[in-house]
Amino acid sequence: MFGVLILYAAEPDSVSTDEVDLLRRLADNLAYALRVLRMKAAGEQAVRKHDALEAQLHQAQKMEAIGRLAGGVAHDFNNMLAVIAGHTDLALEQTAPDSALYADLLEIQNAAQRSADLTVNCWLLRANRRSRRRSLISTTPSPECSRCSNG
Numbered sequence: 117m118f119g120v121l122i123l124y125a126a127e128p129d130s131v132s133t134d135e136v137d138l139l140r141r142l143a144d145n146l147a148y149a150l151r152v153l154r155m156k157a158a159g160e161q162a163v164r165k166h167d168a169l170e171a172q173l174h175q176a177q178k179m180e181a182i183g184r185l186a187g188g189v190a191h192d193f194n195n196m197l198a199v200i201a202g203h204t205d206l207a208l209e210q211t212a213p214d215s216a217l218y219a220d221l222l223e224i225q226n227a228a229q230r231s232a233d234l235t236v237n238c239w240l241l242r243a244n245r246r247s248r249r250r251s252l253i254s255t256t257p258s259p260e261c262s263r264c265s266n267g
Contacts, residue, residue: 187239193235197232
């Protein structure tokens with residue numbers, strides 16, 4: 117690419133050949149400098165875009181790791197709930213329905229069921245985020261969630 121510089125002189129032939137050559141080289145140098153600046157700007161924009169994409173990738177990887185951890189915790193929690201529910205069922209079978217202990221055992225059984233439902237919702241939330249579907253999870257917070265957020 118060559119630079120073009122148009123020179124208007126008040127008098128024809130008032131500019132020497134050496135001056136014309138100098139101006140031609142100046143125009144070429146300016147064109148080259150502009151091309152370098154454009155290339156540098158494009159390179160900087162590409163670096164910014166690359167950095168933004170890399171940050172998105174790291175964020176997605178962190179979220180995936182958190183999801184895997186939460187899934188493992190939910191699985192272990194559900195296993196413990198199964199033991200609690202099983203022992204509660206056994207204790208209910210051996211307790212008289214008019215006993216105060218029976219009412220307490222029913223409360224334990226209900227809490228275990230609510231906790232199991234909450235665990236299922238956690239699994240669904242993770243699956244929902246993976247598939248980008250939001251229709252499976254209720255937007256109404258459970259009593260357990262409100263108790264946790266209120267301290």
